[in-house]
Amino acid sequence: MLDQTPNPQINISKIPIGGGIGGAVAAIAMxxxxxxxxxxLWYMVPPALVAGCAVALILxxxxxxxxxxxxxxxxxxx
Numbered sequence: 001m002l003d004q005t006p007n008p009q010i011n012i013s014k015i016p017i018g019g020g021i022g023g024a025v026a027a028i029a030m031x032x033x034x035x036x037x038x039x040x041l042w043y044m045v046p047p048a049l050v051a052g053c054a055v056a057l058i059l060x061x062x063x064x065x066x067x068x069x070x071x072x073x074x075x076x077x078x
Contacts, residue, residue, distance in 0.1 A: 017026045035041050 017023045035045070
């Protein structure tokens with residue numbers, strides 16, 4: 001019979017992090033820890049920032065254009 005003891009490793013998906021400034025600080029800290037551990041990822045930081053800003057601008061203008069309107073249409077018309 002196998003011993004069903006819990007795995008002693010830290011599971012990042014089980015750590016609760018709220019929104020707001022506390023969640024932002026925690027997310028930035030986790031990203032910095034990973035970037036320090038894998039220095040080759042620093043080459044991906046500028047393209048990721050540019051892509052993230054572009055997606056944020058697109059979402060901002062698309063959401064404000066359709067305020068209050070349903071953006072998922074029904075499959076059939078009644």
